[in-house]
Amino acid sequence: MSLSLKTIVEGLLFVAEEPLSLEKISEITEGVAVDRLQKVMDELAAEYDETGRAYVLCQVAGGYQFRTRPELSSYILRMKKKSPTRLSRATLETLAVIAYRQPILRAEIERIRGVDVGGVLKTLLEKGLIRVAGRKDLPGKPIIYGTTKKFLETFDLPSLDALPSLEEIESLGQEKEGKLF
Amino acid sequence: MDLRVKLEIYEGPLDLLLHLIKKNEVDIYDIPIALITGQYLEYLGLMESLNIELAGEFLLMAATLTQIKSKLLLPVLEEDQDEEEEDPRMAIVRPLLEHMKIRDAADALERRAILDRDVFTRDIPWPELGLAPAEEELIEVSLFELIDAFQRLVSKFEAVSGLDIYLETKTLQERINEIILFLRKNRQASFEELTAKDRTKAEFILSFLAILELARTGCLRLYQHQTAKVIMLLFADKPNLFVQVGLNENNREEEQDSEEDPVE
Numbered sequence: 001m002s003l004s005l006k007t008i009v010e011g012l013l014f015v016a017e018e019p020l021s022l023e024k025i026s027e028i029t030e031g032v033a034v035d036r037l038q039k040v041m042d043e044l045a046a047e048y049d050e051t052g053r054a055y056v057l058c059q060v061a062g063g064y065q066f067r068t069r070p071e072l073s074s075y076i077l078r079m080k081k082k083s084p085t086r087l088s089r090a091t092l093e094t095l096a097v098i099a100y101r102q103p104i105l106r107a108e109i110e111r112i113r114g115v116d117v118g119g120v121l122k123t124l125l126e127k128g129l130i131r132v133a134g135r136k137d138l139p140g141k142p143i144i145y146g147t148t149k150k151f152l153e154t155f156d157l158p159s160l161d162a163l164p165s166l167e168e169i170e171s172l173g174q175e176k177e178g179k180l181f
Numbered sequence: 182m183d184l185r186v187k188l189e190i191y192e193g194p195l196d197l198l199l200h201l202i203k204k205n206e207v208d209i210y211d212i213p214i215a216l217i218t219g220q221y222l223e224y225l226g227l228m229e230s231l232n233i234e235l236a237g238e239f240l241l242m243a244a245t246l247t248q249i250k251s252k253l254l255l256p257v258l259e260e261d262q263d264e265e266e267e268d269p270r271m272a273i274v275r276p277l278l279e280h281m282k283i284r285d286a287a288d289a290l291e292r293r294a295i296l297d298r299d300v301f302t303r304d305i306p307w308p309e310l311g312l313a314p315a316e317e318e319l320i321e322v323s324l325f326e327l328i329d330a331f332q333r334l335v336s337k338f339e340a341v342s343g344l345d346i347y348l349e350t351k352t353l354q355e356r357i358n359e360i361i362l363f364l365r366k367n368r369q370a371s372f373e374e375l376t377a378k379d380r381t382k383a384e385f386i387l388s389f390l391a392i393l394e395l396a397r398t399g400c401l402r403l404y405q406h407q408t409a410k411v412i413m414l415l416f417a418d419k420p421n422l423f424v425q426v427g428l429n430e431n432n433r434e435e436e437q438d439s440e441e442d443p444v445e
Contacts, residue, residue: 014303058300070299084298089287089321096286112279114238115193156294169285 005032006040013044019063019153061152062159085154094120095129095151100166102146103133109145121145129154192324194242195280197224198273200325209277212270214253218246227328231389245273322403322412330372330412331389338382350384356391364401364416372412 013020022034041064045057058067077084094117097109109117124130133146201220207213225243228235252269294300379385395401402415
């Protein structure tokens with residue numbers, strides 16, 4: 001059987017343990033141009049989507065990855081007998097502040113959230129969703145925080161630019177909530 | 182015994198203000214400052230009386246609110262009016278708006294197709310991120326909703342007039358123990374159910390403190406049914422449960438004995 005580029009890419013995606021970037025595939029295939037790979041990838045994604053497979057090709061964290069359709073989650077969770085990813089309200093809000101305002105100081109996060117965030121920051125660091133992005137050139141060299149690649153993977157985001165802007169979210173929320181405020 | 186409950190207050194003063202604004206259905210750009218300040222201080226008083234440790238931020242906000250209230254009471258001089266002085270309430274409106282934006286952003290994140298909750302990849306081990314109940318209609322309960330429930334139920338006792346004889350019948354530890362045993366059997370219970378047997382205000386407060394302590398140590402999770410508004414307690418059984426809530430070995434043995442041999 002003569003291998004098509006599409007088959008090769010599909011095979012790589014099947015085995016890969018993390019999102020596979022076009023650059024990485026180009027390296028593995030010894031120099032197939034990225035735009036050609038992009039075309040193949042788009043075709044694959046369309047095929048999986050149209051044929052109603054259980055999993056689809058998703059663009060996450062700068063690469064591509066097969067992921068199951070959300071509709072299947074209850075069955076998969078039952079099989080895995082594992083608790084699903086769950087983030088508390090405090091964790092989510094702190095994460096949102098960091099995602100939208102990074103790189104950001106702890107003091108800034110606390111000003112916006114209005115509470116101490118020490119414990120939550122520790123949790124987020126442990127979960128690998130945020131990282132120490134450096135230190136600010138201020139007295140005491142305070143730590144600045146940013147999100148990680150795992151954050152993008154967890155929240156199904158191709159890149160940070162893919163986060164909807166706060167203004168977009170706000171207009172959506174207003175439509176939903178009506179005129180309470 | 183020191184009954185001080187160190188509840189981790191994730192909700193801060195801004196959350197409390199938003200809670201009050203929503204509850205009173207007032208316009209965030211036109212906050213009735215006297216009303217909201219009054220209710221805010223009432224809440225602080227209630228939290229204090231429950232021995233919930235208040236973070237300094239709550240007091241700072243109380244001071245800010247009071248300051249705004251007094252500024253609004255001052256007459257504006259004719260000459261000053263031309264200068265278009267900013268509404269003093271903006272000092273809290275601005276952070277509130279920013280806070281709301283972030284809350285919306287957190288909601289938007291929550292709605293995404295989250296890995297290992299909604300979507301899955303081929304089996305790549307991920308560190309566990311925590312526990313969750315399957316019931317989708319449940320939302321995590323905030324401290325203020327809990328206090329609302331407390332207020333609602335405690336008023337029931339206040340209605341009954343009579344001499345308040347204080348009999349120290351149970352310790353907090355014993356009450357915690359009872360709740361654990363109950364939840365072991367039933368897995369979940371409503372807030373009302375657990376406090377139904379409390380006949381005096383003291384008993385009720387003891388139950389409430391026990392629930393808070395169990396929630397703090399992660400032995401139970403508090404959820405509220407979105408439509409029914411009932412607060413549910415879901416049991417998260419942990420092998421080292423008794424150690425965590427500080428029960429000593431003797432207590433544990435007693436409890437086991439009584440289980441094996443209920444009739445003495």
